[in-house]
Amino acid sequence: MRLPSHRVAVTCIITGLVLVAGCSTPFSDDETQILIENEHESAYQVTAFQSAQGSQDGLKFDVTTEDGERRIVGFDELQDGANYTNVTLSGAERSVRVPTIADDNSTQFVDDWNESQTTIYVVETYENELVDIHVVECTRDMALTFTTASDGSFTTSSRCAKSVH
Template sequence: MVSRRSLLVGGGLLVLTLVLTSGVLGVGTPEPVVTLENEDDATYHVTAYTVTDADAAGFLNFEVTTEDGQRRLVTYEELVWPGEYRNVTLVDDGVDTHSFTVEPGETTTGTIDGWSRGDATVYVVERGTEREHTSSRAITCKRRGQTHSLTLEPSGSEGSSTCAGGIGWLLRG
């Protein structure tokens, strides 16, 4: 006959195993964490969009202001060159969007909510009150525990990403 104590210990071990396994297998996948460091004397506006994959990113539609002040529509693929556009605004519906404002000398960290395993994160970076487009980047990573970092500077933004770092992802979400 099995004692109650043995059943409780066995049940507790089973629950613990299920929790740890769900963390490893990606149930409740935690979203990417982004760190934005402003090394410029201007304010930056960084907008992150979550899309299903890198191909979908290329088809995002934005309204922009051109150098001669005209408003027009462009796709994400057309945001390759910095400085051509200002006031970049997504016009597509149903895209998870997260905006960050980073003041001069400031470092900001945030979570990109709405991300699911396999999604791509698209960043559009704008500088100053004119919101001059300085860079765009799409980060694809099919694994959990992502960290993204962008250093914002007058010559453009430099960035890096890590698909999975440390064991912190086991303890998150």
């Protein structure tokens, strides 16, 4: 029986190392998982922002008003049901967009998400109309659930988890 050439042996070893590295990357300890559980029949865009601001009272958002004017509003103004679109957190440390699917779950893995910062979720329709805003502080993985309250209103709940896989 003839042994494989050095070239074949080296190629097999490199291929094996690449496969092992590729399979272990999705399970990196440096990743944070954001899970969106959407129990609605509509799809939404969710943007997760990180802020060093510890309190939701001090958060400021850039919004577009019904008149098309860009302005800055506080967290309380967003809760008043005003019709804003294109809502973004002013001074965000970083952000990631998670598109959702109607009646399904969506997952986003984020590298280097800072565990000591507040995460703010802005939920919008695909026409960029504000649906909800939710603030959570989790040290690692997070899950958001969209449901309908008994009065028919949109509700968001969240939980922190060691793993939401």
